[in-house]
Amino acid sequence: MNILVCVKRVPAPGARIVLTDDRQDIDTRHLGFTTSPHEECAVEAAVQLRERHGGTATVLTLGPPEAVEQLRYSVSVGADQVVLVPADTTELDPQATAAALVDAITELESGAPFDLILFGNESADSGGYQVGIRVARALGRPVISGLKGIEIDGDEMVGRRETDEGFEVYRLPLPAVAAAKEGITLPRYPTLPGRLKSRRAQITEVAVEFSSGGQEMVHLLKPTEEVTETVILGHGAEAAPQVVRLLEEVGLL
Amino acid sequence: MSLILVFLDNDRGALSPSGPEALTPALELAETLGARLETVTVGEPGHAGLQQLGLAGHVVSHPILTDYAPEAYGEALAQLADHTGASVLMTLGDDRGAEVMAHVAAVLNEPLVANVTEITDASGGIEGAWEMIRVRWGGSLLERARLRSARKLLTIAPHTFEPPESALGNPTAASTFAPDLADHLARTRVVERVRLAEGLTLATAPVVVSGGRGVGSAENFAILEELADLIGGVVGCSRVATNNGWRPHSDQVGQTGTRIAPDLYIACGISGAVQHWVGCMASKQILAINTDPEAPLVTKADYAVIGDLHEVLAALISEIRSRK
Numbered sequence A: 001m002n003i004l005v006c007v008k009r010v011p012a013p014g015a016r017i018v019l020t021d022d023r024q025d026i027d028t029r030h031l032g033f034t035t036s037p038h039e040e041c042a043v044e045a046a047v048q049l050r051e052r053h054g055g056t057a058t059v060l061t062l063g064p065p066e067a068v069e070q071l072r073y074s075v076s077v078g079a080d081q082v083v084l085v086p087a088d089t090t091e092l093d094p095q096a097t098a099a100a101l102v103d104a105i106t107e108l109e110s111g112a113p114f115d116l117i118l119f120g121n122e123s124a125d126s127g128g129y130q131v132g133i134r135v136a137r138a139l140g141r142p143v144i145s146g147l148k149g150i151e152i153d154g155d156e157m158v159g160r161r162e163t164d165e166g167f168e169v170y171r172l173p174l175p176a177v178a179a180a181k182e183g184i185t186l187p188r189y190p191t192l193p194g195r196l197k198s199r200r201a202q203i204t205e206v207a208v209e210f211s212s213g214g215q216e217m218v219h220l221l222k223p224t225e226e227v228t229e230t231v232i233l234g235h236g237a238e239a240a241p242q243v244v245r246l247l248e249e250v251g252l253l
Numbered sequence B: 001m002s003l004i005l006v007f008l009d010n011d012r013g014a015l016s017p018s019g020p021e022a023l024t025p026a027l028e029l030a031e032t033l034g035a036r037l038e039t040v041t042v043g044e045p046g047h048a049g050l051q052q053l054g055l056a057g058h059v060v061s062h063p064i065l066t067d068y069a070p071e072a073y074g075e076a077l078a079q080l081a082d083h084t085g086a087s088v089l090m091t092l093g094d095d096r097g098a099e100v101m102a103h104v105a106a107v108l109n110e111p112l113v114a115n116v117t118e119i120t121d122a123s124g125g126i127e128g129a130w131e132m133i134r135v136r137w138g139g140s141l142l143e144r145a146r147l148r149s150a151r152k153l154l155t156i157a158p159h160t161f162e163p164p165e166s167a168l169g170n171p172t173a174a175s176t177f178a179p180d181l182a183d184h185l186a187r188t189r190v191v192e193r194v195r196l197a198e199g200l201t202l203a204t205a206p207v208v209v210s211g212g213r214g215v216g217s218a219e220n221f222a223i224l225e226e227l228a229d230l231i232g233g234v235v236g237c238s239r240v241a242t243n244n245g246w247r248p249h250s251d252q253v254g255q256t257g258t259r260i261a262p263d264l265y266i267a268c269g270i271s272g273a274v275q276h277w278v279g280c281m282a283s284k285q286i287l288a289i290n291t292d293p294e295a296p297l298v299t300k301a302d303y304a305v306i307g308d309l310h311e312v313l314a315a316l317i318s319e320i321r322s323r324k
Ligand SMILES: Cc1cc2nc3c(=O)[nH]c(=O)nc-3n(C[C@H](O)[C@H](O)[C@H](O)COP(=O)(O)OP(=O)(O)OC[C@H]3O[C@@H](n4cnc5c(N)ncnc54)[C@H](O)[C@@H]3O)c2cc1C
Pocket: A011, A012, A013, A014, A034, A035, A036, A037, A124, B211, B212, B213, B214, B215, B237, B238, B239, B240, B241, B252, B253, B254, B255, B256, B257, B258, B268, B269, B270, B271, B272, B273, B274, B275, B276, B279, B289, B290, B291, B292, B295, B307, B308, B309, B310
């Protein structure tokens, strides 16, 4: 099983998002960076499938040189190989991102396709819900999104997706593509040997040309927020009667 | 006359109840642009609902399309868009809507703007450049986006528009469209469905008692379970609780969890990061229980109790029991 996972480096805002003055970006001066939890879980799923079926788990990101941080993190949690597709921005539109990823993947595969390519269901920041599907269609491979369960059964990928009533099952012939949701599996934390390994990990670079898509960001804006006056019902255990009153008002008691 | 197509999803015949939300902005667009609006459903049924709405509709019919099959859906809708010469194709951006439209966009090689909340400028006409507002970061942030393609593909952010209330015109007949689908497109069709026990869920419960890092352990969630049982609700959690293995991911509220809108949300030991907040901000009332009076969830909540959640919940439970 040779598996590829595509992840996107994004800032990790805490309680408030602050924009830069030109509103072109989040002010990241005081922020760390991460990937979407969906992608973190996709990496874990790939590592587990590799552990079960053999082969390799490769993680790829398209982004600035700093995105190596996310690649090294994935090595610390079990990825075998990591690939950077250098770009000066992660703000390409989804069409352009997908086209660049297709070129990079084609070059990496050089004729021997990955059995499975995993994506996150949506990127954490721009949330286009489409890059994985565009890549799969361009490569002529079956693809299913929103997976909360994944297994390999012979030459098929079995995927499980949650619905209002329970779940539905898909069976895709390999090579296949899938987009994972957080919860598909529980990501592990890096171990000390994992961290050491990640420092020495070799980063493969695959350079591609970029096209431009038909969607363009004009600027970012913050949603209007209601300002609430918080009513403090009390401190510690003595607040209990006040809380009971609230539960009664809401009609729960 | 230019044409706007709205894809209305149905699940084995039952029209998706929230799907018609996408009709509201579509009707507005049709009016401003002087365009015709028609609906599309895939598979035979679901049509009665459309007739009630009084919109001309297309029913896309093919043996592969009798159950959900995103690749085939996308191919079929792309063919219908070409066949009708539609200038706009839009749908609600729920899980299936987002997936199907991404397939359509890939087949047609057109851009797709996801989770639109407002079309702010279509003055260039139906084929000109448009500007619109779309959701980022699960709703913590918005983006003004420009779409330059002549043919426009959009998904509408869920819970943004009320669906149109009643009949929009005289009931009209639907026309059937038979796409040409290669057999292999059936490879991504649902092969099996498993129903799980029904009951209150995170999405439907009137009250959610949610816990975060402050709860401290899986065992400590027992007291949240007890309160939830007493007041007819369910337990939710933050990502820290999921990541630590204290709770299953199906309990997680937030950007990559579930978005909920209960009558009351009780957040215990949760700080209120934006990615959590977008999942609970639609709650009618929020009560935060936190040791830190400055925690963002406390300052954004309607009500708060400052203190150790274990003490507060224990006292609350005995108070409720003493009254019963
Ligand atoms: C792309 C992305 C997506 C994400 N999606 C989600 C998501 O869907 N859902 C989600 O929840 N998070 C999500 N996160 C994570 C999010 O950023 C926060 O890390 C997380 O919500 C914090 O969880 P928490 O509030 O439980 O923990 P903390 O932020 O550590 O807060 C713990 C709180 O508990 C209080 N406390 C401690 N002890 C006690 C006590 N004894 N009694 C009362 N109060 C106490 C503290 O004062 C503090 O306010 C996402 C992050 C990213 C980057």
